[in-house]
Ligand code: SF4
């Protein structure tokens with residue numbers, strides 16, 4: 317058949333606003349933004365630690381700024397949200413089998429959250445002791 | 448008899464270069480499918496309306512259209528599911544030839560590119576190949592695809608770059624790679640490993656949402672990424 321192509325509707329820049337599913341996907345991808353800020357904070361902290369006490373005090377003050385706290389809280393919520401999406405997708409990407417039987421996705425998802433809890437408890441214990 | 452308004456995107460290349468919308472008021476009851484409504488329009492109201500269909504039972508995969516912006520099989524969606532005016536457009540991300548008829552050429556090319564058939568050159572390849580239920584279970588859901596193309600209309604990555612092999616083709620590749628009777632994985636990995644292979648996918652996941660046969664192409668494509676990563680690593684050490 318002759319390659320007669322009528323018209324080809326092009327994807328507009330705002331394609332992701334037209335469908336709820338795509339918007340949610342973009343939100344998931346955008347969770348990286350506050351995380352970048354959080355990592356920048358950490359790196360700045362390390363750097364100022366090397367610069368000496370005065371600089372470190374300045375960094376501590378910056379971290380106590382309400383705006384910094386709000387953005388970092390946002391980063392926490394964003395990463396938890398991203399983790400939730402990742403955890404639900406994981407059993408589909410890596411279906412696990414034990415003795416030829418598929419492990420139910422629910423268990424794998426729960427297992428991952430349990431891992432998060434474990435890490436949190438461990439951190440609380442390690443850092444809590446010093447205080 | 449109750450009626451419902453259908454707003455259909457028409458495109459008649461011999462009359463106008465741009466598509467236009469046309470509304471039809473069609474009678475319906477609880478069992479009227481979108482496809483039946485289109486048939487009613489063509490038979491009783493406007494014989495020039497063009498669209499594809501064949502089986503009317505979600506098997507042939509030819510009746511895909513956008514219903515209120517979502518990729519759907521016309522024969523598997525019903526008027527009763529939609530309050531208000533229903534908008535019907537040709538499947539997204541494909542060139543349109545006429546009315547609701549799209550040019551599927553690129554989709555068929557992508558399917559062919561992954562060699563979607565058993566490749567087995569071993570001596571006993573003309574013998575019956577036995578397969579256990581457990582071996583079958585590994586790929587069974589991925590073999591339910593009816594090539595309707597809905598997942599391509601659901602994939603923004605395909606919309607942005609039609610060279611992307613896309614959900615159904617990558618799923619089919621994975622389906623044969625998982626088949627215990629097949630030996631063609633090495634050949635297919637070349638396609639999967641490409642930039643336009645699995646790595647264009649960003650796991651939007653909408654393809655699995657719209658798939659009328661619950662094939663879960665998003666899972667297959669992302670399992671393909673794991674395979675591709677393994678393949679690339681192994682090749683790295685082989686050299
Ligand atoms: S994977 Fe599903 S949506 Fe995609 S072509 Fe096959 S049946 Fe259609």
Ligand code: FES
Nearest residue numbers: 502503508510522
């Ligand atoms: S007419 Fe065959 S799938 Fe709808």
